[in-house]
Structures are given as structure tokens and as C-alpha cells.
Amino acid sequence: MTTGATLERLAAGEVGALVVELDIGRAWLVDPASGREGPGEIVVRDGIVEAVTWLEGDEAAGVDPGGVVVAPGFVDLHAHLREPGNEDAETIATGLAAAAHGGFTTVCAMADTTPALDEPSVLARVRAAALASGSPVELLAHGAVTVGRAGEQLAALGELADAGVVGFSDDGAPVGSAAILRNALAYVGTLGLPIVDHAEDPGLTAGAEANDGYVATVLGLRGWPAAAEESVVARDLAVLADVVRDVPGARLHLTHLSTAGALDHVRRAKAAGLPVTCDITPHHLALTDAWLAGARRWAWDAGDDPWTDGAVVAAPYDPGLRVNPPLRSVVEVAACLAALADGTADAVATDHAPHTSVDKDVEFGASAVGIAGIETALGLLLGAVDAGRLTLARAVAALTVGPGIVLGGRSRRRSFGLVEGAPADLVVFDRSDRWTVTPEYLATKGARSPLIGRDLPGRVLLTIADGRLAYEDVSA
């Protein structure tokens, strides 16, 4: 703990236990709901936020945003918790523990389980697993758009909506066809829920391994063109424009966008008033395709050519870096950071995608695709904040009110700010306390995070969800 912040509470160390008494003194509060941030104090009693006090004048002296920060618990719109069907890679229990470790108190699970979450019974299984885990982290879920995510027949959209899903997605894959997308947008548009599309043209990405660009050419990896994302985003927006004429409530959310072109399309669509939102992953904001060559510079420090500016410090082809969409060039990542800063991107969503070591520790082209990044998300965003590419307020908003808007009221949380009288959903982290990413420290089962060995800012000290303890740092 740094410069005068205090964290006092009754010893109640078990995950899930009600936080009876917690006093946070002289910390930097960030309230994205009101847009206010500054020195303050928080009092929690019996799981409820009793008081949020902003300090002024002399009392505020010495409290700055570089130390302990308190924010509303983060919301992840996009995580793969693998249960049911692939519990070797992650279970709902380990996934929620990882979420809490990352400061998240609300997580939306994707529907690409086995069986797919295409009807309410699977949702019930998922909810039962969450309950059994004892984690207070809120688990929400997306339903599949099509049966089995096969892209042919619409899933039980209405029944799933009634059962409480927060959106529909065939993620892992794009929605099968423009026709299916059109019908799904229209159908769920009357239910007040979004279609969440993973924009990718499989025709352009067959066998693709890495971002189509200079690094992939030198490394001899099959290129994954930006056009594969941009073209589908353009198509999806055109379809959306069509649908809203008949169904004004239709909503489209584009997940894990990674290219300047796609974000430009969204920017223009929003300006034209189309009901579209989008998110970007932390790794697409901080890592570049140069990491495949063995470079380890953050996007904001990276030069144009990893082989000339001495950036290569690790072995190339780390399969931990294989992800969909692929890590992009410095130029694209800069566009993503700019889109997040200017609000074109509404949220940061982790696309937490754990895999077993058996599936990951293989040659790059055969490696399972995905980064298990829910615990390192905050660290990467704070890196961008430290580098001046993002404000702290914007980073927190992208993790709270931004996704909150996309959820459209389906969370148990009435607000995604620091609100008196509401059950406590809080994350407390220390920006000055750097931590090293190690497999032992991570709660996820997901193997081979590409950030192993890296040093990140912003150790999470405490996560409280729904007034109960979700995570407490014991390393001090």
C-alpha cells in the first residue's frame, strides 16, 4: 500500500463472505457514472456502500492517481469459460476466480460451449455451476444465434431472452451468413438485445496464422488480412441499416475489433445514428505482431521494424500469441487506442480464451487460438494510461459504464458507478505496485499466457462483488 491510503476491514478472508465492514481511506476514486474522479473515501457496511466521500482542500493533499485507486467492479462482455464441455481448459469456478483476480465483478460468458448455449437448459447448467462455485462475481451469458452455432437455423432466441441472456453471439465464428444475420437482428431487435458479431470472412482467413503484413512475410506465416474483418464489418453495418428501418430496436455489437478500417466504419455508422457498439481486447491495444518475431515492446513504445531497432528479446513464434483476430501492426494498434480514447470503441472486453497446455504448446500454426487475458487486462490498460495514450477515467469507463450500456439493464447492477446505497461492486488496485505475471500467480487454468514473465502495473488488492469478497491479494 502506498502514500497514506488505508484499507481496513474486519478479517473475513473467505471468497463469498459478506463484507461486513470495510473502510477505504485516502484513495483515488474513479466514478465513471458521474464522470468524477479524485481523492476520496469509501465506507461499506454489510455489503452495501454506505458512503462515498470526496475529499477537498487539505484533506485531499497527497492523494494522487498514481497510488491506490478504487473503481466500480469491472464488466467483461466477452469471456470463454469453457464449461460445459471443455473443463480441462477452464471451469466456471476457475474462470470466475480469474475474473475476480482481474478486478471483474460481472462476466458475460460466450455461447461456444459444448453443447452450445443455444437453449435455456444449457444456460441453467451454466448458472448452476456459477452458484456452486461460491463466487460472488456476477455471471451473465450470451446465447448462440444459431443452433449449435452452425449458422443455419436460428436458436431458441425468444426462450433464451426470457431466460435472461444478455445478447446473442456465434462467437468463435462469424454469424453464418448475411441472411441469418439480417433475420437475427430483426428478431431480437424486438427483444431489446444485441447480436454480437465476430466479424471475419473465413474465405480470406482459411489457414491464416498471423496478421498479413511485414512481420508475417518475414516469418513465413500465412497472412490474415485486415480486409477479412473490415469487409464483414461493412457488410454487417449495411445489413443493420436495412433492418432498423423496420425494427428500430435492432442493435448490433461488434466484438474484438482490431483494424483501423473496421473502426472507421463504426465511427461513420455511429455518426449516422446507427445502433452499433463495439469492443476491443486489451491485447489488441497493447501488443503488436512484432511480438511474433520475439519483440516484447508495448505498442506505444514499438518502432516499425523489430529486426532493426533491437526489439527482439525472446524466441519467435510463441504459440501463446496465436489469437483471433491476430495481433496487428503498430499502425493498426495505434488506431485501436485512438478509437478507444475517442469513444468509437465503447468497451474493452477481454475475449478471455483459455486452452490447455496440450493444445497450446505445439507449433504455432497448429496451436489453439486465444489468449486467457482476464487477469492481465487491467495491467495492459494501465500501461497505455501510463504512456499517455489513454486517461485513467476513460480506461475505467471502458471497463464499466461502456460495457454497461451494451448490457442494456440485464445486469443485477443498477449502476456501474460508485453509488451510495447499492451493493458493493468495487475493485481496489495500486497503480504503483507492479507485479510479475507467473503461472502460479494466475488463477486461470489457461496455459501459456504470452505475458508470462512480463511486469505489469496495477496490482489488484481487493475485489468485492455484490457486497461479498471476490478476491483479496495476499502477497503483501
Place this chain on the structure above:
Amino acid sequence: MTADEIRRAVVRISHEIVEKQAGTSGLALVGIQRRGVPLAQRIAEAIEEHEGARLPVGALDITFYRDDLSMIAQQPVVKGTDLPFDLNGLTIVLVDDVLYTGRTIRAAMDALVDFGRPQAIRLAVLVDRGHRELPIRADHVGKNVPTSREEVVRVHLAETDASDGVEIERAPAGYGAPKVEAVG
């Protein structure tokens, strides 16, 4: 040894070689890289001077025959082998600057027999410093120089170094008594 002592030793060795062979026919000299090569040349020139016959001279690089490759961090220089004559039936006189543990000579003999079947192999060295680890002895010795293992024998020849000379030094600090063969 001074330059003059080296010169005299070379001349004496060249006479001994011819004496042992009772003539110059059937003889060839093979110098062991690196400094054995110029020595072999000098001996051949001395024999030519007093016998009128020019013996064939070859160079042998035993780098690939070392028994201690894995024990050294840096690669030894590969200097080149050139045996421009048929060894079969010849008496080969191996020539080297310093005879120490004998491992270089063992490696040289292994190399030679890969080229053919000599009638006999003899050994001429400028300096014998003792401490044999193998049953090898020189037929012709320029000078016997008893040394301790910590000492280092430095041979300079004008063809490769600034001038001629042989010196003994205590090993420089940090070097220590070599556990591996002195070759080269």
C-alpha cells in the same frame, strides 16, 4: 632457445633423419599445423642443402581428430591439410614444435592412416617438455626442456611470429595447469 640454437637444432635433426633412413629415398615430411609446418619446411631445406634431395613436404591439420572438442568453448581454427603425395610405403616423419602429452601425435597418426598405409612413422620435435600421457616418444629432439605443468612453453617462428625463439613462462594468472592436451 635462441634463434641460433633453433637453427642448429634444425640442422642436426635434418642430419639425424637422413642418417636413420640411411639416405633420403622413401622419406617424406609432414608438419603438424600450425608451427610444425614451417619447421618441416626448414628441415626439408636443410636436407636439400646437405644431401641435394628435395623431400616431399605435407601439412596435417589434426583439428578434426582432437579428443577434447566438447571441452573447449571456442572452436579451434581449422588450418588445412595438404598431403600432395601418396603415403603408401613411405616413411613419414611427423614434425611438430612441442611434444607434451602426446595426444597431438596420436591424433596425427590417426589422421595419417586415413590417407594411406605408410611403411613407418617417425617423430621429430623441436622441444620435448615431458609429461607424456600416452606411450609416445620422439625419434628426433631439438632440445629436452623439463617443465612443470604450470609452465607454458612458447615457440616463435619467423614464418608465423615476429622472430625465432623458445621461452618458458609460468602460466599467466587464471590459466592454471591444463587438464586437456596441449595441441597446436
Place this chain on the structure above:
Amino acid sequence: MSLAEPIAGTGTPIATGTPEVDAAPETQSVPWPHRHLLDVDGLSADEIDLVMRTTDAMREVLARPIAKVPALRGRNVTILFYEASTRTRVSFEVAAKNLSADVVNIAAATSSVTKGESLVDTVRTIEALGADMLVMRHPASGAPYLAAEIFGGSVLNGGDGWHAHPTQALLDLYTIRERLLPAPGAAPRTATASGQLLAGRKVVILGDLLHSRVARSNIWTLTAAGADLWLCGPSTLLRGFEAWASRGAAGRRFTVTSNIDAALRDADVVMALRIQRERMASGLLPSLREYAARYGLTRARLAAARPDALVMHPGPMNEGVEIAPDVAVGTNSVITEQVTNGVAVRMALLYLLAGVKS
């Protein structure tokens, strides 16, 4: 070769006159520090020069009545090829045996790899069976780096996916060096201080650049040697190379063009690459006939190059497609020398890798 002189370029520290200790082998100014050889990108000009000179020594060994030295006696070299390739696999086997190593040669089609054993497990098994060195070829770019992560000995990349083929690039360089540069005695056949073995020489790589690991490795070594490098082929097979050419390989630029006449004009070396039938199926080319007509290296096209230009090909060749049969066996062709040099280069690399303390 003069007897008193070592091979041109070696032994430089001794020539300065500083006395050498007699108890240790003469070490040179350029040690070989690499435990693995996975690509050529990281080799310095001095290290490449060392490989060239060591290859000279290995060629001398190959010329002996008994072309064998005991340098790798007692070492186990396991060759693990996941792709069918007789010539390279045998070339490595011959090289290892010439150094007296014990060789185990695994062709993946017959091993448990076809039963689904992972690369990691296979490498661990090979190590447990006593392998000191692993020579591998794999269809996935980057696979040898994964092997190097877990293998305790040395890994030598015999070709990975589209990425690298270090021994091929080095034997190509050696072949060019032998032919283009004067014999020792006339001028030293060694790198100058700036590493410019091929300064002023135009070298053209012609064909399917996109899928070629031979090309990618050659880009590094040829530009490092100072060559004026041109890549030429149909634009679908040049995808991505313009971005690399304009940045350069570690800053050394080269030229990319689809204009074969411009590429071949006054070339000193033309390296033709194999074009595979599969490229038609993936929609990259209309037909082999069209490729042969527009990019095939015929005698007529070769006339634009210098009269003494070298014609090279990594093999196996599709005669009549990327290279005309008469060009393949013509006087400009050094293709068979590439094969012979390949054994010597591989001997040199196995020898250098074996000397590194692990």
C-alpha cells in the same frame, strides 16, 4: 595451397605476432556461440565467413581417399523429417556420418507421429534415446523454435514451413563464393571488413517467393553479403515482399518486381525456385503452362543475364516449368555443385554446433 599459410583468412590473431600459449588449441577471433542453428538472420558476417572457411576444410576432407574424420565420434545425431525429402535428409545423414557421428534417421510418415504424437513428445523421446543433436524439417513455420525450447542438445533447422532453410542458404552462398570469386592466391576469398563478399553482384531469385523458405533465408544471407538482390515472380506469389524490400533485411534493401526482363538484365546469379502444382488449386496461378511461358527460365531469357551468370536451383526441379531442361544442365548451371557443397556445408555446421558447450 601454400603449406606455411593457413587457409586465407584464418589464424588472424597469431599473425599479429602475439605469442600463443601452447597448452590450448589456437582459438580464433570469431568463436561460434550458437547452440542452435534455426535461421540465418542472427548470423554475423564473421560467423558466416567462419562457416565458409570451415566448409573449405570439409571439402578437403571429402576429397580424401577415406572421406571421414572422427570429430563427432560418440555423438548421436538424430534426423527428424516431417516432410518427404530424400535429398536433404540423405545429405544430412552423409554429413553426420562423415564426421563419424552415430545417425538415427526418422521419416515421420513411418513413425508414431502419424499416430498423433505431438512434436514436444517426439522431441522428448528422441532426447531420452540419447540424441545430442537434432536435425529437423517440419511443415509449420517456427516448429524448430519449439523443439529448441525443450531439447537439451543442439537443434539444426532443416527447413520449417515457409520460414527458413539455413543450410540451403549457406550452401547457396558457398557455391556462389566458389564460382564467382577468384581462387586463393589471386585475392583472398574471404569477407572484407564490411562483410561484402558479393558487393556489386546482381543476384535474382525467381519464382514462388511466397511459399519459399529457401528464398527467405537467402534474402538474409545475400543482402548481408552485399549483393544487389532482386526478387521476381508473378504478383500473387510476391505478396508481402514489397513491404519487406522497402524496409530491408535488418535495413539492407532489395528489389521486388514482376518484370522478369528487368530482373534478369545483367544478373550475375539466377536462382530459380520450384513451382508446385498446388498453387493452381489455391487459386494463385492460372496454370503451370502460363507460369512457364511468362516466368520460366529459358535459354532465351537467360541471355539477358551476364554470359557467365550462374544458374542455381535448390531442387527438386520441375524441368520445363520454372527451368528449361537445357538450362538446368547447361554450362551456366551449378546445380550439381550445390548438392555436393550441401554435404560439406552441413558437415561444417554440425561440427561448429557440436563444439558449443551446452
